[in-house]
Amino acid sequence: MTPMTLAQLSEVVGGTVHDAEDGGTGLRVTGPATIDSRAVEPGGLFAAFVGEHVDGHDYAASAVEAGAAAVLGSRPVGVPSVVVDDPGAALTALARHVLARLPDVQVLAVTGSQGKTSTKDLLAAVLADAAPTVATRGSFNNELGLPLTVLRADPGTRFLLLEMGARGIGHIRTLCEVARPDVAMVLNVGKAHLGEFGTQADIARAKGELVEALPGDGVAVLNGDDPLVDAMASRTDARVLRFGSTAGADLRWSDVRLDERGHASVVLQHAGERVPVALQLVGEHMAVNAAAAAAAALSVGVPLADAARSLSAVRTLSQWRMEVHERGDGVTVVNDAYNANPDSMAAALKALVAIGGGARARRRRTIAVLGEMKELGESGEAEHEAVGRLAVRLGVDRVVAVGAPARAIGEGARAEAGSGEERAVFVDDNEAAVALLRGELRDGDVVLLKASRGARLDLVAAAVLDQGLDDGAGR
Numbered sequence: 194m195t196p197m198t199l200a201q202l203s204e205v206v207g208g209t210v211h212d213a214e215d216g217g218t219g220l221r222v223t224g225p226a227t228i229d230s231r232a233v234e235p236g237g238l239f240a241a242f243v244g245e246h247v248d249g250h251d252y253a254a255s256a257v258e259a260g261a262a263a264v265l266g267s268r269p270v271g272v273p274s275v276v277v278d279d280p281g282a283a284l285t286a287l288a289r290h291v292l293a294r295l296p297d298v299q300v301l302a303v304t305g306s307q308g309k310t311s312t313k314d315l316l317a318a319v320l321a322d323a324a325p326t327v328a329t330r331g332s333f334n335n336e337l338g339l340p341l342t343v344l345r346a347d348p349g350t351r352f353l354l355l356e357m358g359a360r361g362i363g364h365i366r367t368l369c370e371v372a373r374p375d376v377a378m379v380l381n382v383g384k385a386h387l388g389e390f391g392t393q394a395d396i397a398r399a400k401g402e403l404v405e406a407l408p409g410d411g412v413a414v415l416n417g418d419d420p421l422v423d424a425m426a427s428r429t430d431a432r433v434l435r436f437g438s439t440a441g442a443d444l445r446w447s448d449v450r451l452d453e454r455g456h457a458s459v460v461l462q463h464a465g466e467r468v469p470v471a472l473q474l475v476g477e478h479m480a481v482n483a484a485a486a487a488a489a490a491l492s493v494g495v496p497l498a499d500a501a502r503s504l505s506a507v508r509t510l511s512q513w514r515m516e517v518h519e520r521g522d523g524v525t526v527v528n529d530a531y532n533a534n535p536d537s538m539a540a541a542l543k544a545l546v547a548i549g550g551g552a553r554a555r556r557r558r559t560i561a562v563l564g565e566m567k568e569l570g571e572s573g574e575a576e577h578e579a580v581g582r583l584a585v586r587l588g589v590d591r592v593v594a595v596g597a598p599a600r601a602i603g604e605g606a607r608a609e610a611g612s613g614e615e616r617a618v619f620v621d622d623n624e625a626a627v628a629l630l631r632g633e634l635r636d637g638d639v640v641l642l643k644a645s646r647g648a649r650l651d652l653v654a655a656a657v658l659d660q661g662l663d664d665g666a667g668r
Contacts, residue, residue: 194344200218206283209276221236230252240265315510316489326350329354343371379414380482414435475547476543527641545639549639558638565648595625
């Protein structure tokens with residue numbers, strides 16, 4: 194963050210300084226802001242919020258002891274602080290103020306129904322190889338996470354990469370008022386959060402707010418293969434750069450292949466140049482994410498060959514996204530338990546089958562442990578059933594549906610397989626899933642774990658990897 198005194202910070206956010214000598218004129222905040230007292234950085238700002246179960250103000254003193262310069266909160270806490278009525282609004286005001294004083298920073302923003310965190314991680318790696326870059330950590334993409342990301346930027350930052358999520362019309366527009374993008378990338382319009390939006394048209398309307406926020410000299414990076422995204426070109430006067438699989442795309446991807454480990458390779462083409470990319474990430478959908486990242490990198494001047502080298506070097510993404518672990522007994526565990534929707538479920542199942550060997554004669558047994566996909570609204574049961582049917586059609590050997598909301602996955606798998614074959618099983622909770630897997634897994638098996646975050650299948654993955662079943666896994 195751009196250094197400032199506590200008094201200056203207080204003036205920016207309209208707060209009152211407490212428990213600081215000379216009204217905070219001699220105390221400088223030089224580090225980034227955080228809402229986690231365990232993650233404070235020297236000279237940083239600890240933002241205290243009153244939550245449903247935890248009051249951050251109770252940890253203010255320990256945050257300062259750990260190195261924070263001061264606290265931003267809604268009441269005095271006995272250590273140097275700025276007190277405001279609304280800490281969230283204050284963080285937003287502070288982020289807007291800091292970014293306005295960083296004229297050399299280019300802001301890139303990414304949204305989409307699925308794949309935005311993985312694409313953001315890939316793009317962050319490309320940009321970081323080109324110049325100092327600050328990017329959203331994990332999926333911290335809402336009205337709180339975005340200003341915290343902005344506040345990690347400083348005068349040395351060249352690229353500020355922001356993931357933007359939406360759970361309603363107007364959400365992205367509000368985020369763009371904090372950080373107006375120079376480059377706006379929209380990946381897709383899928384079925385995630387369909388229960389909150391109602392229709393895919395409404396999802397497209399919300400995602401398109403990102404391109405509407407662009408200045409005239411900005412760039413809209415759009416998925417030309419998705420009609421709802423491609424149509425967003427009419428919502429901006431900025432230059433449009435399309436990525437896709439068709440000849441009309443500015444950045445075209447082709448020749449996607451998966452090796453025996455499920456790693457994707459792809460050929461990227463732009464302006465007559467053809468560059469191969471050999472990813473160290475699992476799943477053919479990662480090839481599309483890589484193409485999107487390369488397109489955005491092109492928009493800020495990164496040569497395609499440089500982007501390809503950076504993409505080929507990426508080994509890991511944010512936590513619990515197609516993480517592949519090998520047990521000592523030869524069992525492969527694919528932990529993709531951070532989130533799920535119908536489209537990402539399909540991509541993960543295809544990756545599972547690829548790792549298992551596909552149609553090869555000496556293929557490995559594949560097991561899909563699947564939980565609830567949340568926020569699908571009235572279509573939820575049908576979408577869960579469709580996932581089960583798809584798993585069988587793709588050739589998954591065993592489908593384990595976990596928890597009552599996911600029961601339709603098992604029913605769909607059974608219906609697709611027919612009465613002569615027991616391809617699916619239903620278990621009540623995560624603890625039962627762990628017991629089942631510990632009893633059934635054998636040398637060479639490949640097991641995928643995927644569900645919405647609330648299902649906590651990451652705990653099942655940890656237990657299967659013999660890391661122990663944390664409390665709450667059976668809930």
